[in-house]
Amino acid sequence: MVHTCVVSGCRNRRTPGTALSFYRFPRDPERKQRWIAAVNREGWMPNEGSRLCSTHFISGRQVKNPRSPDYVPSVFTSAPLSPNIKEANAFEPYDKQEAQVEAANALLFLQGQGRLKEGHSHNHCQGDPESAASSLNSYDEEEEDDDDDDDDEREEESVLESEDQIKQEIPLRNICTQSVNYEASLNALRKENIELRGSLAKMSLTETSFRNDPEKVQFYTGLPNYFVFETVMWLLVPHMKGDKNAKLSTFQQLLLTLMRLRLDLRNQDLAYRFGVKVATVTRTVHRVINIMFTTLVPTAVYWPSRLELRKNLPAAVKCSHPDCAVIIDCFTVSLEKAVSVDVNPHCAASAADMVPQSPHKAFVSELKYVIGVAPQGVVMFVSRGSPGNVSDKTLVQSSGLLCKLLPGDVVLAERDFDIRDLVSACRAELKITSSDHHGEIFTGDQHLREQASLVTVERLNVYNHVGRVIQMVKKRYSMLTGPVESPFTVLDRSSGVTTFDKIVQVACALNNLCISAVPLE
Template sequence: MVHTCVVAGCRNRRTPGTTLSFYRFPRDPERKQRWIAAVNREGWVPNDGSRLCSTHFISAPLSPEMKEPAALEILDKQEARVEAANALLFLQGQGRSVVGERGQEEHPEEREQEAIVEESASSSLSTDEDDDEDDESMSDSKKGSFAQTSDVPINFDDILKALKKENQSLRESVEKMSLSESSLKNDAEKVKFYTGLPNYFVLETVMWLLAPHMDGMKNVKLSKFQQLLLTLMRLRLDLRNQDLAYRFGVKVGTVTRTVHQMVSIMSSTLVPTAVFWPSRAELRKNLPAALRTSHPDCAVIVDCFTVPFEEPVSRGNQQQQQQRVVPSCQGAGTSYNVLKYLIGVAPQGVVTFVSRGVLGNVSDKSLAEGCGLLCKLLPGDVVLASRDLDIADSVAARGALFKIAGSYQREVYGSSEGALPADTSSETASVQRHVDRVISMVKQRYAMLTGPVESPFTTASERTSNLSTFDKIVQVACALNNLCISAAPLE
């Protein structure tokens, strides 16, 4: 500690190499008041750090009491040990280590200050008679300080163990709050909340599938795992980009770029793996009992759903959609500020097809004919629905059959038509619940599909693709939902 002389007008300071000594104020009230008067500072009161330099003292013969170097030397060593112990405790509290023996002196000049009493007698305004009392006051101060400290033994090993335990606890708390692999690895509920996937094993599998395709992504601040996690959180919780930027400590532009890039990679890699049209043999092998008698050739159950968007679709993308599909009077009553999708669900409960999004005024027939679903049908396949989508003729053109569960309907094989008796109303309800359950499950699992869709996601993501980024997001959400294997089969 650097000490400065408190005498008015004195600028002496304790610095390395100085020959000056600095003295504490005595504890005795009367002696202390005389020192204060000698300082000559009106209204001033000393504190524990106040010191007087040796230039204001007059040398005097040593008193008989001071001529006991052995006692003084022992006292000095004792106080040096106490001060060293206090310094070590303070440094450990600050998280630093102290090298040296327990009794090592940290401030040798402080010890010199304590022992220099034998060379001084009083201040320049004191008498020779006061010198012995000053020395005795300093000696008593030393003894009192040592006595107080020695009454409470300090166990530095216990203190160090407590600090290490506290440090470990803080590290674990920070790790639990972080969004890292280790924080999710043994916490299935956390994985499910942030990603929608059932456990870390499924998340790790998705990461394994995508990692080879992420090498071209240049992102120095986010690891591959963090890029995947950020994207899944965007789809799962529909968080704003600014929110994600705060959570991951990056800029908003980094979040936007990462989401678009990861969605494109997941669309080209994950969707073909998880959303696919099963073979007829596979469908019949695992056909639920509810359809085994009534519709043994059922290949898919279809329906449409819509997602609202915030702003009108960009002119370029709107023109592309109008070129792909032709509006009809049947869809004229549908809102223009929604995107419409056709979804196909297998009787086993997984999504086997999802179309690109089109403006909501497009008819079901136009949507079905332009999305590619009909190309997957084989002669003899049955396409089941709970309502009339006006696609019977289009399905019949592929040699397949369109059936509306629970009502009179047309069955078209080539050019021949005929009517079948109505199915039970319970079958209609069962089919409707099945499709609604799957669509609802996907939307609940990935809240971004509930909308409204932000305009940057509605434009075509690539010039060579007719899919917008949000179209890819819908497909990716369906693929991830299939990986969860939680959709119940038709009952």
């Protein structure tokens, strides 16, 4: 069939040997209407035999990409275009040279899309390379019309099918690629989540994290293991259930208080760690200290019977002092801020008992305590705090330690406590283990002096027990090393004891629950 271009003034025909291509009008109504407007023949409508030659396209052929300038014919030299044509061709803002550049870019874009399809078709169409090549070209151009209209229709239908296939396969390819990426990202996030959970478990202050970690228990509480911690908690739980407004669990309240004693952490630090207010920390520490003072201290810090003392005496004490009942010493703790108290020089009283009986004032910068340690290495007596300038004799006399001595008991001390008359009044005996007093204790010939030297070494070893206990308590609970904050030195009117005095006794009670400084022999 001989085809003639329908453009007015165009004389091109399909003749043998011609290199021109002739295209039928598109079936898409919108695109077809734009072609009709471009032809610019008033009142004219195309029929099935109407054709448009390739000279009216910039690249010499039609392109089915809506972004291409050859989506609609635009080259008409024989007749000017109407305003409607310019308005319809929204993708023709450039001159012919610029439009050709845009067409080339569009072809490069489609080639890239074709490579995507080629990679996807490797799995689906490995045995049909010609089909893949046809799919790449079908998006860019349409084959020239044959003489037979049926062939034209089949060709156009094939092009449409190829376009649909590309549109379906490219999203599928993207979905597969995204699925692989998502799975890899998900696995990486899972691994990171597991690592973060492990790190969080190590850093968290929960029962589970403490239960199987003795080192963590010892670091934060000073207790040897979780079993001892749990035992203390069971002892305190019946007395801690009264506070219905408590924002922390029983475990957290006890842990917070022990961390305060153990690490001497400030209340603000603990508030951050446990996610509560500073006032909650302060109230919790005072409350738990009071409960431990009334329940734990009487259970763990007590004066054992003479039978119990002599039954488990260490070998060094058993040889030299079989009647030893207690080893005493004093230790001091500095205050964060010196306080002024009224002092009656004729009254032997502790800092908590001082009342304005005279106009004399004294500035107290440290507190002094007397401690009694059993030969086995456990604390059996702790006095209340007194001003640091109080004499040893006054402190021992007012502490209540003398009331616990029995006739025949031996009290050991390293330095010269001026309490021999006080101890004698209880029909007990004070023995000083310092080398400065060898002449007072041992006299006689050379043989006796040699025996005295050996015994002195044993006595010095005995004294080391109380020194190690004091150092152990201070090391285990850093709050006892000072300086003591002012709120802890305020007298509790209900009990007549300052909070820090309670803390000292609680620390000694907790220390007694740990391994003794003097293992039994």
